[in-house]
Amino acid sequence: MEYKSRPFVSAIVPVFNDSEHLKICLEALEKQTYPKELYEIIVVDNGSSDREKVQSIIARFRQAILTDESIPGSYAARNKGISLAKGEVIAFTDADCIPAPNWIEKGVNNLLKVPNCGQVVGKVDLFFKNPDRPTAIELYESITAFPQEKLLKEYKGGATANVFTFKEVIDRVGAFDASLKSNGDLEWGARVFAKGYVQIYADDVCVAHPARYSLAQLYKRTIRLAAGSYQRQCKNVSSRIQKQKLFLDCLWRNMIPPLFFVFNAFRDSRLQGLNQKIQVSLIMFYVRYVSAWELCRLQLGATSARE
Structure with a gap:
């Protein structure tokens, strides 16, 4: 299919109980360098308790x-x-993301410049609530969260906080697996790859994302990611014995002390001083063991969390 140099773009933004960040996201999308008549913004409310507030925010933005x-x-x-x-x-993108002013323009340019491109995975820059005094959680996030280039290389996908594709690609490979609470973006990307499309990482396609700063926020993210990763892998196995083996393998990998991570943390120049390096290392232990506990919960019949 031949595309115009400036095709019409639909930016999709899901939101759940996050009207405060949504407003900032929409303000950024309103200031795009891409022609305003050539893009729309579709906000999908996923059962927010503050739905009326979301509606009042949407009313301020014509697109x-x-x-x-x-x-x-x-x-x-x-x-x-x-x-x-x-x-x-x-x-x-997500409601808590802040797209760069040229986000749409750069995303479209990267899609069009590569023959048979099925997916552009963009960069996600994390920022701190108080840059002068980042919490240990924020520091941990800054070196672990949204490794888009690595995700694309290892899993053939990227976080939907920053992804571009063509509608015809979705029509061919199918939409997202709605049964997954996390890792659905990687599962979808793997299907794009399997169909023979080219996938690229583009660091000039940028959104900013706030780092999680509290233990409660990290806990929610950890159990969601642990469940999503496990359930995504379960889709590729059929027998009960294989699923049991997969569970034990995932559990074991989370129970092993993350010594390699600790070694790298102590060498990471982004962490200043012994205190930061120790704190971030301890958080990795926490993440591993929370993940292991979540796997056990799922194995006993619990339902995965949505956030």
Whole structure:
């Protein structure tokens, strides 16, 4: 299919109880260098308790439309956005992201410049609540969260905080797996790769994302990612014995002390002083063992968390 040099773009933004960040995200999307008549913003509310506030925010932005998805989960919400999208190009970001002014322009340019491109995975820059006094959680996030280039290389996908694709690619490979609460972006990317499309990482396609700063926030993220990764891997096994083996393997990998991580943390120049290096290392132990506990919960029949 031949695309115009400036195709119409549909930017899809799921939101759940985060109207404060959504407003900032939409302000950034309103200031894009891409022609305003060539893009729309589809906000998908995923059952927010402050839905009326979300609606009042949307009303301030001419290019934004609001729709709802009652099925819990960001991938179900993104699928709803896809079903309404008018664009040849689909751009994904999150309500707590702040796209750079040239985000759409650079995303489209990267899609168009590579023959048979099926996915552009962009850069996610983390920032701290108080840059002068980052918490240990923020420091941990700054060296572990959203490793987009690594995710693309190792898993053939990237976090939907910053992804561009063509609508026809989605039509061919299918939408996101709405049963997954996390890792659905990697599962979808693997399907794009399997269909023979080219996938590229582009560090000039940028969004900013706040680092999680509290233990409670990190806990929620950890159990969601642990469940998503495990459930994504379970999709590739069929027998009960294989699933049991996968569970034990994932559990064992989380129970092993993260000594290699600790070694790298002590060598990481982004961590200043012995105190920061020790704190970040201890947080990695916490993440590993919380992940192991979540796997045990799922194995006993618990439901994965949505956030």
